[in-house]
Amino acid sequence: MRINVGYWRFIGMMLATLLIGAPAMAQMSDADTEFAEQVAALNARSFDEKAAAAQAIADSGHPRASTVLQALIDSRLYFRVVGGDVVLAEPTDGGFALTDPVTGEAAGTATQYEVRRVVINNAIRGEVRDLIARAGLTSPDATVRRDAVRQLLNNPDPAVAEQIATLIEDEPKADIRQDMALVLGLSRLGSDEPAERLLALDALRGSLADRVRNQVRDLATNDPDERVRQQAGAMLSNIEDKRQLWGLAEQVFFGLSMGSVLMLAAFGLAITFGVMGVINMAHGELIMIGAYTTYVVQLLMPNHIDYSILVAIPAAFLVAGAFGVAIERGVIRFLYGRPLETLLATFGLSLILQQLVRTVFSPLNRQVSSPAWMSGSIEVNAAFSLTLNRLYVIAFALLVFFALLAIFKRTTLGLRVRAVSQNRAMARAVGVSSSRIDSLTFGLGAGVAGLAGVALSQLTNVGPNLGQGYIVDSFLVVVFGGVGNLWGTLVGGLSLGVLNKFLEPQTGAVLAKVLVLVFIILFIQKRPQGLFPQRGRAASEG
Amino acid sequence: MIKLNRIRRQVAHAAAAGALAMAGFSGQVAAQEDPIKVGVLHSLSGTMAISETALKETIEMLVEQQNEAGGLLGRELEPVVVDPASDWPRFAEQARQLLEDEEVDVVFGTWTSVSRKSVLPVFEELNGLLFYPVQYEGEESSENVFYLGAAPNQQAIPAVDYLMNEVGVERWALLGTDYVYPRTTNKILEQYLKDAGVADEDIMINYTPFGHSDWQSIVSDVRDFGSQGKKTAVVSTINGDANVPFYTELGNQGVTASDIPVVAFSVGEQELAGIDTEPLVGHLAAWNYFMSVPTQENLEFIQSWHEFKGDTDAVTNDPMEAHYIGFNMWVEAVRRAGTTDVDAVKESIVGVSVPNLTGGYATMMPNHHATKPVMIGEIQPDGQFAVVWETAGEVPGDAWSDYLPESADIIASWRKPLLCGNYNVETGECSGQNYGD
Numbered sequence: 001m002r003i004n005v006g007y008w009r010f011i012g013m014m015l016a017t018l019l020i021g022a023p024a025m026a027q028m029s030d031a032d033t034e035f036a037e038q039v040a041a042l043n044a045r046s047f048d049e050k051a052a053a054a055q056a057i058a059d060s061g062h063p064r065a066s067t068v069l070q071a072l073i074d075s076r077l078y079f080r081v082v083g084g085d086v087v088l089a090e091p092t093d094g095g096f097a098l099t100d101p102v103t104g105e106a107a108g109t110a111t112q113y114e115v116r117r118v119v120i121n122n123a124i125r126g127e128v129r130d131l132i133a134r135a136g137l138t139s140p141d142a143t144v145r146r147d148a149v150r151q152l153l154n155n156p157d158p159a160v161a162e163q164i165a166t167l168i169e170d171e172p173k174a175d176i177r178q179d180m181a182l183v184l185g186l187s188r189l190g191s192d193e194p195a196e197r198l199l200a201l202d203a204l205r206g207s208l209a210d211r212v213r214n215q216v217r218d219l220a221t222n223d224p225d226e227r228v229r230q231q232a233g234a235m236l237s238n239i240e241d242k243r244q245l246w247g248l249a250e251q252v253f254f255g256l257s258m259g260s261v262l263m264l265a266a267f268g269l270a271i272t273f274g275v276m277g278v279i280n281m282a283h284g285e286l287i288m289i290g291a292y293t294t295y296v297v298q299l300l301m302p303n304h305i306d307y308s309i310l311v312a313i314p315a316a317f318l319v320a321g322a323f324g325v326a327i328e329r330g331v332i333r334f335l336y337g338r339p340l341e342t343l344l345a346t347f348g349l350s351l352i353l354q355q356l357v358r359t360v361f362s363p364l365n366r367q368v369s370s371p372a373w374m375s376g377s378i379e380v381n382a383a384f385s386l387t388l389n390r391l392y393v394i395a396f397a398l399l400v401f402f403a404l405l406a407i408f409k410r411t412t413l414g415l416r417v418r419a420v421s422q423n424r425a426m427a428r429a430v431g432v433s434s435s436r437i438d439s440l441t442f443g444l445g446a447g448v449a450g451l452a453g454v455a456l457s458q459l460t461n462v463g464p465n466l467g468q469g470y471i472v473d474s475f476l477v478v479v480f481g482g483v484g485n486l487w488g489t490l491v492g493g494l495s496l497g498v499l500n501k502f503l504e505p506q507t508g509a510v511l512a513k514v515l516v517l518v519f520i521i522l523f524i525q526k527r528p529q530g531l532f533p534q535r536g537r538a539a540s541e542g
Numbered sequence: 543m544i545k546l547n548r549i550r551r552q553v554a555h556a557a558a559a560g561a562l563a564m565a566g567f568s569g570q571v572a573a574q575e576d577p578i579k580v581g582v583l584h585s586l587s588g589t590m591a592i593s594e595t596a597l598k599e600t601i602e603m604l605v606e607q608q609n610e611a612g613g614l615l616g617r618e619l620e621p622v623v624v625d626p627a628s629d630w631p632r633f634a635e636q637a638r639q640l641l642e643d644e645e646v647d648v649v650f651g652t653w654t655s656v657s658r659k660s661v662l663p664v665f666e667e668l669n670g671l672l673f674y675p676v677q678y679e680g681e682e683s684s685e686n687v688f689y690l691g692a693a694p695n696q697q698a699i700p701a702v703d704y705l706m707n708e709v710g711v712e713r714w715a716l717l718g719t720d721y722v723y724p725r726t727t728n729k730i731l732e733q734y735l736k737d738a739g740v741a742d743e744d745i746m747i748n749y750t751p752f753g754h755s756d757w758q759s760i761v762s763d764v765r766d767f768g769s770q771g772k773k774t775a776v777v778s779t780i781n782g783d784a785n786v787p788f789y790t791e792l793g794n795q796g797v798t799a800s801d802i803p804v805v806a807f808s809v810g811e812q813e814l815a816g817i818d819t820e821p822l823v824g825h826l827a828a829w830n831y832f833m834s835v836p837t838q839e840n841l842e843f844i845q846s847w848h849e850f851k852g853d854t855d856a857v858t859n860d861p862m863e864a865h866y867i868g869f870n871m872w873v874e875a876v877r878r879a880g881t882t883d884v885d886a887v888k889e890s891i892v893g894v895s896v897p898n899l900t901g902g903y904a905t906m907m908p909n910h911h912a913t914k915p916v917m918i919g920e921i922q923p924d925g926q927f928a929v930v931w932e933t934a935g936e937v938p939g940d941a942w943s944d945y946l947p948e949s950a951d952i953i954a955s956w957r958k959p960l961l962c963g964n965y966n967v968e969t970g971e972c973s974g975q976n977y978g979d
Binding site: 047074075091113116117119121122123125126129154210211213214217218247250251254257258261355358362363364365367369370375376377385387388389390459460461463464465469501504505508509510513 | 587589591592709720748750753754755756760769770791793794796800815821920922923930
């Protein structure tokens with residue numbers, strides 16, 4: 001008898017090994033065994049089989065079903081090369097830490113050669129997202145429910161609508177109820193009863209969502225019922241009008257955000273070129289140094305990516321500022337009053353700095369991660385949302401602007417800088433060390449360029465060529481806004497950004513840039529001093 | 543020593559008599575004669591250094607391996623590296639220097655189409671050999687150039703087929719950087735899509751300058767274009783740096799691969815190394831090679847690359863495989879010809895077949911293009927691609943696209959009796975049209 005029991009257990013173990021490849025699971029409950037089979041089926045050959053396995057897992061109602069599905073779309077589900085059983089894997093140093101998908105217990109480690117990812121495609125990813133969302137509809141967590149309804153809005157099939165119809169009454173959050181009503185309304189638009197369709201149209205009034213617009217448009221042209229067509233037509237033109245208005249707002253926002261980047265890049269130049277009159281072709285490279293400082297700071301604090309950027313702001317200012325002072329002391333001070341030589345020397349310097357970065361950091365772009373609080377967007381409505389990283393950059397640019405204004409208007413340093421730039425001899429006569437002020441001013445300009453680098457590291461590539469893309473734009477903004485005037489840089493940068501963004505949809509990005517350049521050339525012909533001519537100069541010359 | 547040399551010479555004579563003996567014998571003899579010079583023409587500074595540096599190192603590694611295996615024809619290989627610094631005219635100067643002053647036997651190099659076109663006349667004038675490793679727009683076939691990267695029918699067309707048939711895409715946004723490769727490729731694709739019955743208003747074409755960083759309006763346009771109820775995809779020939787802000791903007795505006803997949807022809811493992819790939823998961827790329835392909839050849843290649851670089855995080859990519867194939871083809875052709883003489887190699891290389899890294903074979907066609915498998919990969923969170931689709935076998939490269947009216951009748955064959963890179967089958971003569979304009 002005893003032998004018999006052992007025999008059967010052995011058979012069971014063998015079966016389990018065959019099915020899921022893990023002998024330890026022989027003692028699992030029936031539900032677990034079935035679930036384990038379904039999970040194992042994810043490691044199938046074809047995408048169709050994988051999709052079916054995912055569906056089976058979702059239907060199983062197993063407590064770990066959503067964990068496994070989430071891992072599947074997050075690409076954290078692997079299978080062992082030997083044996084083929086499916087495991088959850090978290091990357092560690094030199095390999096992976098494995099977890100059993102059914103029990104959630106640790107299952108040892110593996111090197112990168114021992115496990116392979118369970119590959120899925122976009123279609124499965126979308127289906128699994130829907131599956132997770134349907135499970136999430138009943139979650140006690142409001143954010144999970146909100147995301148779930150949002151996800152299902154993309155694909156409101158009748159079964160989903162049915163489920164939501166039973167949930168909508170008990171939903172405590174008003175905004176989630178609203179989204180639920182959208183799903184219901186969309187599904188009722190497909191009803192056979194014209195009266196029902198009219199009611200659904202009423203329910204959807206006010207929504208600007210893509211899906212609503214498309215379905216309403218469809219009804220406006222194809223609906224068999226005259227009244228439905230009319231009402232849908234009216235609603236459609238209403239939606240289109242509103243969307244156009246919001247589209248305009250979006251363009252202004254894009255323009256402001258592009259302008260804020262331009263002016264941030266130009267502030268440093270406004271100081272070195274505008275106030276000191278130095279044509280610094282290495283300005284772009286100072287921006288690049290700021291961006292690389294951000295990268296290095298991030299390397300130094302790998303566990304605090306979210307806050308490293310806050311540390312990077314002062315660090316980039318100081319590093320780029322130090323480079324600036326060194327450049328001024330080492331090169332530029334011997335060349336004051338010789339603009340052509342300054343131009344050539346700083347151009348050479350820019351090439352040297354680029355190659356220096358290539359040698360130290362490699363020619364490859366470096367990855368600067370965005371902190372979590374900077375990615376994503378604020379959705380104002382379905383037709384208009386504000387991307388967060390752009391919002392932060394606009395805010396940062398304004399902050400830098402007001403800080404610079406304060407420095408120039410309220411501090412002794414600012415007073416001395418203005419004094420030296422307006423009348424060097426007189427400033428020296430009253431005891432200002434003009435050469436010290438020169439290097440401090442240049443350092444300040446360079447430091448502000450470094451700040452621009454921190455902002456740019458969040459928007460574009462951190463690589464040796466980062467600065468080159470901004471040097472011409474910076475000069476344009478400074479010259480357009482009026483040399484030596486921070487307000488000019490602010491207004492110049494923002495207006496060029498908005499102008500560019502309004503031209504772009506009509507002309508394409510390439511021509512828009514050309515047109516802006518032509519515009520500035522014509523403008524400078526008419527008004528060589530720029531938007532805001534410097535006022536102090538006249539006083540000093542008079 | 544003298545005696546040894548004599549013995550060697552005798553053996554060499556014997557070996558020359560039988561070509562088969564040659565291969566086994568070459569392992570013992572090395573470095574007595576002048577080395578075979580292998581020119582490397584890749585930018586190590588400037589904008590293109592980001593992509594080209596790895597290719598220079600690939601050739602150095604392959605040369606090193608070949609020397610360890612006993613060299614070639616009993617001679618050592620010696621790489622001659624120059625740096626054209628991403629400066630197109632300088633490519634031509636350096637090519638001339640390699641061929642005239644250094645007298646190299648073969649050159650591996652160039653990346654952008656404009657750099658290839660700038661060196662082309664030099665290679666034809668001085669009768670050199672150039673192996674070009676990058677996917678390109680086609681519409682070219684030179685007697686002196688071997689195109690190991692994908693022609694449009696080995697990358698763009700299969701990718702569009704995949705999206706149309708497997709994903710069900712009906713609207714197409716063709717986004718590209720403003721230069722010859724994207725413009726020609728998009729011209730071919732536009733014609734191809736229209737032939738497949740796609741309406742004009744379902745195709746959107748947009749070009750941006752090199753290094754474009756402000757993608758807000760374009761991504762917003764694409765989102766709007768894709769929100770009209772038909773499944774939409776972006777076909778991206780955006781090159782280089784500009785991809786990072788493009789994908790970041792897609793992520794920030796909430797466009798996921800499930801809504802609007804982006805299939806890219808210029809984004810590989812190397813490019814993704816500088817990006818936070820988390821928001822890109824599911825976007826696609828079409829190549830003839832992915833680092834993630836689990837064949838034995840590929841694992842060995844990756845391992846030796848890691849050893850060569852001294853960095854276990856170093857990535858491999860498609861143009862590196864193209865160099866691997868090109869280098870091995872050239873080695874095999876030299877072996878068959880028994881000499882590094884350019885004309886002899888040109889003749890012997892057509893038909894040469896060597897293993898690629900993905901479990902198949904690459905064969906050099908008479909039009910100087912190779913056969914390659916086409917794979918579609920989806921971006922994974924770790925910056926690698928997972929292959930979701932591939933062609934049943936290798937696709938032969940088509941130098942002259944059948945989807946452009948001006949090149950539909952043109953074929954290339956450098957085999958006798960045709961010996962022409964732009965033969966017009968209608969008029970029956972060498973049309974002379976070349977260097978794609």
